[in-house]
Each structure stands twice: as C-alpha cells, then as structure tokens.
Amino acid sequence: MPDFITVQDAVFEYLRPESTPVRAVDHVDLSVAQGSHVAVLGRNGSGKSTLARLINALELPLEGTVVVAGFDSQAEGSAWEIRQRCGMVFQNPDNQIVGTTVEEDVAFGPENLGVPQPEIRRAVDEALAAVGLSEYAVRPPHLLSGGQKQKLAIAGILAMKPRCILLDEATSMLDPVSRRDFMDMVIDRVRRDGITLVNITHHMEEAVLAEDVVVLSQGRVVAHGTPADVFEAVAEIRAEGLDVPAHMEIAHRLAESLGATLVHGETETPAKAVDAVIRVLAESKADRSERFSSETAASAAAVTIDATHILSAVQKLAFTYLKGTPFSNRALEEVSFQVRRGEILGIVGHSGSGKSTLVQHLNGLLRSAPGVVTVLGLDASRGGDIRAIRQKVGLLFQYPEHQLFEETVRGDIAFGPRRMGLPEEEVEARVLEAAKIVGIAEADLDRSPFELSGGQKRRAAIAGILSMRPEVLILDEPAAGLDPAGRDEILSYVSSLRDHGATLVLVSHSMEDVARLADRVLMLDHGRVAAFGDTRDVFSDEATLERAGLSLPASTAFLKRLALHLPGLDTARFTAAAAATAVLAAAGAAPANGNGGAAC
C-alpha cells in the first residue's frame, strides 16, 4: 500500500516575542499508508496538533519535508491541493462552523472548490445522510448538540470527497457517549470509503481502535506500534501522562504484584485479559497469602460523614426553559435529594439530562416554583438572601478559565472576596491561601492570567472561587478538555479541598472520575432522578446506568467480566490498584471455586 502521508525529519518552532522559540515538533518521521487508521497520542503541548497542521499545510516545516498525496507541502500551490484531499476537524465544535444553517455549512468546502451547483447539492445531501444529520439540514447550527456539531464538521469534509481525514482532538469537548457515537460513525465511514484517518487524541479508548499508535512527547516520537505494543508498556505510557485501557492496566498490575510475566498481546482485548488474569492467578496459587484481604478492608471509607447533618436539601424541584413558548423545554421534574456536610456528592447524567440546570438552583442563579431548595438553612428557591447564598455556595462552571478578566492573577482571585466587602488585609490573606491550595506560585500572582498555560489558568480560576471560602463548592466538569495527567492533577486538588472543610458537589460525564471521588451519587435521566445513593451501589447497577444512557466505570466493567470466573469478587473498585487488590483478595478467599472455574 503506498504511503499517503510521509513526514520526514520534520522540525517546527513557534516564535515567541522576547524569548527563545519553542520547538513544537522535533525531528519527527511518520508515514501513513493509504486507507489506514493511525492514532497520535500525547499530552497537551506534546506537539501533536502542530503535527496535524503540518500535514494539512496550515504550517510549513522549518526543516525536513511533509508530503501528502504526492504533494510536497512547501511547493508552490500545493497547500490548496493537500487541503482538498485532506480534511481536518478541530477541537472546538463552535469555532469551525461558518454557515448559518447546517446545509450551508456543509456546502462551504465544495463552494470554495468551485464545484458546480447541482453537484454541491448532491454532495451536501450525501454527506448529511452519511453522518445522520439529514433531518437537521435547515437548522441553525447553534441548536445542535456538541456531538452533532462535530458530525456536521465531518459532513463538511465528506462533501469535499477527501482521501484523508485529520481529527485534531475532535472529541475532547464531547461527553463519553457522544464521543463513542462520533468515533463509531467516523470509523465506519472511513472504512467504507477507504479514507485514511489520522486521529490526534489523548483518549486511549479511541487509540485502541487504530491500527497504528504513535506517542509524541515534547515534539518527539517516543513510541510507535500497534495499540497492543504501545499500551503493554503500561509504566512508560503512564509516565507520559496518558491513560492505559483499564483491562490492560489491571492485568499488568496484577501480574507485577505476583511476579508473573504476561505474553505479548495477551491483554489486547478485555476478553483476552480475563484469560490472562486467570492464568496468572492459577500459576501463582502457591504464593498467595492472606495479606491482600486485610488491605482491602483498610481502603474503605477513611472519611466519616455525619449522615444526619444535611447541608442542603432539594425537594420536588421542577424547571422549564422558555416556559410558554413553542421552544419550552422541561429540564427538571420532581427532583429531590440532600447534600450532607463534608461529603463529595457526584452528579452524573448524559448531556441534556439537567445536571447544569440543577446545580444553578443550588446558588440561586436559577429560581423556580414549584420546588424548594434550602442551602445552609437559607431559602434559595424564592425570596431568600441570594448574596449570602452565593458567598456560601461556590459554583465553578465548565472551562472556568474563560471567565478570567483582571489584569493580574492576584486581582482575579481577589475579585470574589472584594465583592464580599472584606477588608483589604483579609482579601490578601485569602488570595494567598487559595493560591497555595491550587499550587500557584506567589511569583505568578502578579502576572497576567492570560500569560499562564491552560492548566495554570484553570487553577487560577478555581482559586478565584476558593478565595470566597465557600462552604459548598460545586464543580461542573472541572477536568473538561484536560489531558489525563492534567485531569488527575485537578481532581487531586478537588479531593484535597475536603480536608479544608468544604462540601463538594462534582458534576461530571466521566463515570471513572465520579466513581473515584464521590461518596454518594445522584444520577439524572431526562430531568428526573434515576438513582441516588452510595457510589458503590449506584455504579453496580448496570441496568439503571444503561437506561440513563451511561456506562459502568471501565474498571468495574472489566471486574464484572472477571467475576464470572471469580465469585465473590468486589466489582466496585474504581482504580487499577484497588481493582488488582480486589482480584487478589477474591482469588485468595475462594481458591477452589475461582481457579476451578478458570479452567473451563
């Protein structure tokens, strides 16, 4: 198969004013065969987006060459030829839509190519049918969901009849369900039409779908091979700040703690990994000891929460957007729950299930009858003292860094306390305290927030809420758009806030994140409460999760498979380490059954 993309020894640098240039791509070699599917993994800032731009001739290499479809990107006029054949989908769904209706946006590319009108019509209709948006053809794009907007972006490319599609973190702003749906559609499409697919991502669950995985770090290729090759080096991938599929990580941890070795490719799929785990357990039967069961007992519930101390109560809350108009939309119905002092309450649900609407009621941004919302004894649903409630209930929106506005980080963190009318010394003390919690150096406080890196900006924005010392802190997708290492970092700050006496409400699409952090979980489905209870109970009920359009946390899903062979296995374990420990405990507790079953 001939190569469609050949990157040879490419170097690219970004110039910075009054500073040394940043080398984003550092002597990269890469070849992509016609019709193949390659995933490029790497942390934010690893140079993967720059690589995509080099391939699409949006940037030209400083050294080396980039040849796409036989055109050298540096040759006169080839950028136009390359972009015709190689379409690109970007991260932010909103910022790549040009048209004011869906079909007009799809037509944008063919129009630029000068395709005659009747053919544009045909190409647009075909592309919309291919991505399943035909019924939305005349809709304004802002009424689409995030997932639909990205499908629209793909349709815009398909209408240009490309031979290659580049996805530049195209799914990073989507929720897990839309992400899977989007990737399934794209992969089905490219396979059918023989289109080459280059997917730049930091989601390992997408990377495992590729034939070839390339891992970039600081502009260099640090790993290249099949998904099995790349992910089996669990420790290395982890060190790169990336995730490893749960079944691989659990199996490798287990093998490591038993001193066993896994054969190459043995953990490629969850089914294979189950067999591998059973084999390893059987072989090391002799080594097993009782110590594992005592470890599991210790890990449970380190923090005690006073179940009787209700901090906030919501009773029969209902809310309708645009009431009395044809667009009226019932967002919440009969929602009741309580928040206990000192707990982390997770709120999960698919997009549009009412999560954001619900949390906006907790600090009085939205108020509605019917229903009663009380927070710390104050009535947030009607009349109540909204100022007092907002001071006690901090609400951090998605992408909070987009709300920074002061000249210095210090000024931005001080905004809240100043509005509370605190004396200047107190404001200063709170700024320092908040900066310390989120790990912003004092030297950075006098910089402009816009000079900070993405992760730092988010921390500054979180500090801006913490400085108000809220008793309840609501976080809406605090890790959205971050790479796995950035996500883990933010989530560790979040869980440490509990030590500072805060009660937390964590809204997230990620079952894994909520499962790891939350004490209790509220599951919403179409504006109604689908489940409310202890985290392990909620995440054990696969049927209810599925009904609400959600899935089991990845580690639990794998443990459930294993539990068929290991009766008594506790499947409510949400980190690879805890999962491995649980497997050892179950294997130790039921040797005859567990390994007897494994033989067949």
Next chain:
Amino acid sequence: MLKDISLGRFYPAESPLHRMDPRAKILATLVLMVLVFLANNVWSFVAYGLFSAFCIALSRVPPIHVFKSLKPILFLIVFAFLLNVFSGKGDAIFTIGPVSATWEGLWTGLRMAARLILLITTSSLLTLTTTPILVADAMERMMKPLQKIGFPAHEMAMMMSIALRFVPTLVEETDKIMKAQSSRGADYDTGGILRRARGLVSVLVPLFIGSFRRADELAVAMEARCYRGGEGRTRLRVMKTAGRDYAAFAVVLAFLQGSQPFWDYVFIPLLGAGMGLASRVISLSDGFEAQGGMVEDAVATGSETYCQPAAGKR
C-alpha cells in the same frame, strides 16, 4: 432574557415569503420602510397594518415571534409616544404640572409609535423568513456591480454572514459569563452607574478575549476548508427571480400607490419603479440563469497560490 432577541433569527417554515427571491424581498422591504415614513393619515396606517398582517399570515410565522422583536425597543416606542403627546401644541386634554397632553400631540405620538412598530415588524419579517446567509448572499449579489469600482462585495457579505452566525453563540457565552461572575459576587442589577460599569468589565473582557480566540480558530478552520476569498467560489443556493417574485414586488408597488394619495407623492411610485428596475437589472446581470458561466469561472481560477502566503506566514 438575552435569548429573547429575535432579530436575525430565522423561523423555518414553508411559505411563499420564504420562497421569494431574497433580493426582491430586500428591495420590497426597503420600499415598505420608506413608505412607513411617508404614511401620514389614518387610512394609510390602517392599510399598511392590514398589509403587514396579510404578510405575516402569508409567512406562516407565528405572530408572537414577529411581535417579540418589538420587545427590545418597547421602551423607545413608549418614550417617543409620551414625548410627542406632551409636546404638541393646541388644546390640552389634561395637564400634569408644567406639561399638558394635546390632541395634536396624541395624534403625532400615535403616528410615531405606529411607524416604529411597523418598521420593526416589516424588517423582522424579512429576517424571520430569510436565513441570514441568504440575506448576506443577496446583498453580495446586489452589491456586485460595485465590485467593478473596487468595492469588496464578497468580503462584506462573508463578514456579515459570519457575524450573524456567531450572534447566538456569543449571546449564549455572555449569559454563561454573567452567571459565572454572579457566582463570584458580581451584581449587574443594583448599584450606581460606576458600579454597574465596573461589573460590565468582568463580562466584556472575557467575551472580547473569547471572541478573538474564536476568530483565530475559525480563520484556521476556514483555511483548512480551502477558503481563499470570493474568487472561483460557487454557491449551494442559486437565486432565481421567478414570476411570483415580480408579482410580489408588483403587489408591494400597487399597495404603495393604492394606499397613498397619488397626487401627494408622485415620486414614490417613481422610486418604486426605479427599484423594481434595479432589481430586474441585478438579477439579469448576475447571470444565474446561465449557469455555464459560473462553471467556467471556477475552472479558470483553478489552483491558485492563495493558500500559500497564509501557510508560509510563520
């Protein structure tokens, strides 16, 4: 609140007004708007009102949507009305302090209010039945003759349609930022002017910075989709002025003549006829009935180096 702004919001429906050539629609709207200012007796307003009602019914847009566009200027309407009521000359109807309402003032005020209402309903009927990109397209084509003297017609139209495309997005973003800052204690509803202006900074700065980020990303995305200006571009939508467009335009003109004392405003029909002629000229000069010409255009401009400078800029 913010989402209620209906200006520039297209209402999808199947109706004769939706199908009408946007150029004819824009011209008709312009004529009607001129007419509003020339109307000055009760009957002309009644006739205009009936005609507007007829157009609304024809458009299949629920009337509530049309009237919603009045909301933002309701204050202005009431203000203009009251100002006129109390500043007219003649016999007082009643007196409050130093000012008194007069019959003449009442009539002037009513006229003013009616004009504003009719003006807004007419123009919003255009934007409700025409997608913004079609309005932009039509404007581009109507301005095309000006391209000969160096007027950037395509660029203007592209700017306009992108602006229209991003209005709802930015409205949503404003709403989000205001909520986020409210959560941090910002208060946009109380306090003096200075305090409110200060509060506005916390909304405008992030909005501004966000818009720049969007603009950057959009520009790259457009480049990646082979955009390189208006040359050699074809269009999904072809504008064809059909018989019914001339008929519609004729109705507007007939209405214009019928509702006005002809001898008072001889120049209005002349103006209308001139515009009708202009519309005809534009649709012919456009050459969209002859599509072959367009294809040739596209071939002729084939692969240019337009992408090149952008790619090599760094």
